[in-house]
Amino acid sequence: MEEIELICFKIISAVGEAKSSYIEAIREAKKGNFERADELIKEGSKVFIEGHHAHAELIQQEASGNAVVPSLLLMHAEDQLMSTDGFKIIAQEFIEVYKNMNAK
Numbered sequence: 001m002e003e004i005e006l007i008c009f010k011i012i013s014a015v016g017e018a019k020s021s022y023i024e025a026i027r028e029a030k031k032g033n034f035e036r037a038d039e040l041i042k043e044g045s046k047v048f049i050e051g052h053h054a055h056a057e058l059i060q061q062e063a064s065g066n067a068v069v070p071s072l073l074l075m076h077a078e079d080q081l082m083s084t085d086g087f088k089i090i091a092q093e094f095i096e097v098y099k100n101m102n103a104k
Helices: 003-030 034-063 072-103
Strands: none
Touching: 003 034, 003 072, 034 072
């Protein structure tokens, strides 16, 4: 397997785990477990950074003059990275909504 493919799989794996944490955080907030929801957001953020660092490797490679050939796998990895980043924001908003509903 090529280096770029391995990096793509690192990205996909890390952000997939992060997205799962964000989904679980929403579920915990829905049950009123806000402390656990906040912990899951933090856990997801930590693992998301691993995917971001892997992506940065590709950017550094390209910046140093070693072209990164676009592939379907790379596009998928970048799509997952970006959608998970947006999903975190949505999860945080859902948690706030559940906290406000619970406070009333």
